[in-house]
Amino acid sequence: MTPLRRALALWAAVVALIAAGGLVTLVLLPDVGGTIRALLVTLVLFAAVLVARARWWSWKQVGVTRPDLRSHLPVLAVLSAVALSPLVGGVRMPADGLVVLVTGYALTGFTEELLWRGMAQRVLAPLGPVRGVVVTAALFGASHLANVLFRESVALVVAQAWGAFCFGIAYGAVRNRLGSIVPLMVLHAVTDLAAAVGALPKIPVLVAEDVILLALGIVLLARDRRVAVEGVRRREPAVG
Template sequence: MTTRPEEPTRRTLSTTWHSWRFVLLVMLALEVLLLLCLGAARFFLPNVPLLALDLPILLLNAVFAAVLLTRLGWWRAAGFQRINRPRNWALMVLPVALLIVPALLVGVDGPPPGKALILLVLILLIAFQEEAMFRGVILHGLAPLGTLQAVMGSALLFGMIHANSLLVGRDPAFVAVQVIASVLGGIGSAALRLRLGSIWPLIALHTLNDFVQFSAAQGLAVQQASPVLLIAKLGIASVMALYGLFLLRGLAIRWWPVQGKGAAAPQ
């Protein structure tokens, strides 16, 4: 049987359409959840500051991520498994150093013990739901498009979702930097996720990043970020992007179906 030359192009366009349709529906669901929470708060709790809704919104997002992964059967495919090679732990040295060394040099003061525990719970929720959604579900959903396209697409969407911080009253300058830094950092994080074969180190790294960042900002509100914090955030994210591009060299996804329970197998 002779294959017509236009068939591969047709299959490619179909794959691209299905992959982007899936991830955009996921993004839409996240936006609807947020807007419903904010709308309900405005109606039933008009005197409560929107920033006080961080915990319930994060809990809802975490539950949504867990339900979605369960329904799709993607827990293992999203990286909730051990690192594929123990020696790959060495890949985490640079990202961890990028967070710890500047904090030590600048002298970031941690919050009091009581507030530190609350902050840790909040950022653990942030780390779980953001990594599960963007380095798990969305990266997996875009994988049929190719390694580079999946990494860049997930990083771009990761940056865009941070614009929602404007809705709860965070500093616009901080939000603008956060969007750019999230795109750049998302490249490095997605590349690490593929190289490591596990999402757990990314959740730990995300937790460390947010703990250092919000400790420096004295909380999650960030109503007015210091120029030093903004410059440091962009600088670290830029290095992470370059590191991610370095890690992507020669990296290909051997088998990673959009549907089903298969796990990523980068090579």
């Protein structure tokens, strides 16, 4: 099976699990809000991802390693600033409860980074550092369309999927540099939590985050492509 087909199979399995979980919780728990139902499905996905990791990859292979943070402080500083930006205007207590959100976003940060930047991006590594990241980000974004089962607004879900793609471009490029997904797990959880509890208007903040992350990812991937091209040229035999 080609890397792309393996990644598509992984994506299909994830979407099927989320969709099935969404439908089951909707039928069995009709009076429970979407946030709680999504948390329950995230718990199932978390368990499934751990089983898949144990079956096919070591922790080191999926990037759960000690990162070299000092060599990448500028990029991590940008991601940290983006993550914390919604808190500039203060904090507002969520209706679903802070404990629920902290638990949910911690699980989401761990699970999604292990799944997408850890497993999927490793599977797609043969495509190269640029195409591998772009395809992984596209699959990551498309997987969020299944959230229509937990949200009332289709437009909001589509916007979330686009935001996840932008997020994936930046985080995928940074994952290539770090060789570790551990800082990304933390930053992912903080980004989601800050967006949920930040007092600033949510839509403008999220749009600004998407623009910054997409721009950062494009810059980093452009550098990766240039390095790859230069490496090929150095390996080419001299003519004459």
